[in-house]
Amino acid sequence: MEDKLQRYFLALSYDGTAYHGWQVQQNAVSVQEKLNIALQKILRTDIETIGAGRTDTGVHAKLLYAHFDCAVDAIPSSDRFMHSLNSLLPTDISALALFPVAPEAHARFDATERSYEYHIHFQKDPFLQNKSWQIRDLPDVERMNKASQYLLGKQDFGCFSKSHTQVFTNICTIKRAEWVLNEGKLVFHITADRFLRNMVRAIVGTLLEIGLKEKAPETILAVIQSQDRAQAGTSVPAHGLYLTKVLYPYI
Structure with missing residues (x-):
């Protein structure tokens, strides 16, 4: 008789x-791998986690959520x-x-909203190395925020997606897109x-082109309508990006 499982x-x-x-990837160290190994040592059984998304x-x-299953009495004290x-x-x-x-x-399919x-x-700031991206010139924040408004709503964002990704649709609904200078x-x-692979970094790169090269905010409309990754800006470096929130109906 199999043990009853708790998620x-x-x-x-x-x-x-x-x-x-x-x-988890072959020949590369990932967060999921480290988590699975730690859980398996504690619970003394094979554990496979499912994350809210792939960074x-x-x-x-x-903040990222992952789920896993184990025997119902395997965790008597959560603390x-x-x-x-x-x-x-680590x-x-x-x-x-x-x-x-x-x-x-x-953890993945039930998420209703994600924020980055x-x-x-x-x-130059040594304490921000690998935590924020340093650029030389301050872009036009007002211009970028005007352009950001065209991102709101339900649209096809294929122009901001990495090529050859295995997704059924490029349709996403963006609820907030805003620059804050502080x-x-x-x-x-x-x-x-939801977000497509590389989507946020491509959006940021496109908005920075508008803010730094003084393109009209409306040019982002043509980029979206093109559905062509080549029309969008260069993806910005990964180390400035943070997943900050994942919402669920029951949390």
Whole structure:
């Protein structure tokens, strides 16, 4: 007779500098791999986690959820379990919270909203290395925010997607796209129901072309309508990007 299983959601944060993204890969170290190994040591059985999404090489996460299944009595104390898990995880990965969910709950497919930030700074700062992208000139923030408004709503964002990705649709609904300048640092905030691979970094690169090269904000409409990746701007470096929030109907 098989043991009855309990599904858990695990909240995580990590510095993505040392990893080739979230997802397990051959011949490359990933966040998911490190998490699976730690869980298997504690629970003494094979564990496969499913994450809310895949972050690329060098991208960070302030909050990401993953789910896994284990025997219903395998985790008698969540506090003790979390302490053990954090002791086994590398210092650049932190387990934040653990809670049981329904057997059908899914960290990836049940997510209704995801939010990212892209961080930019303008003066050399050793404490921001691999955490924010340094550029020389301050772009026209007002111009970029005007262009950002054309991103809102349900549209085909294939022009911002990496080529040859295995997705059924390029349709996404963007709910927020806004640049905020504060104390010499510039942060782009974006929220959508889903994101395509490389989408945020391509959007940021396109908006920076508008802000730095003084293109009209409306030019982003032609880029979106083209559905051609070559019409969008260059993808900005990964180390300025953070996954900051994932929402679910039951959390």
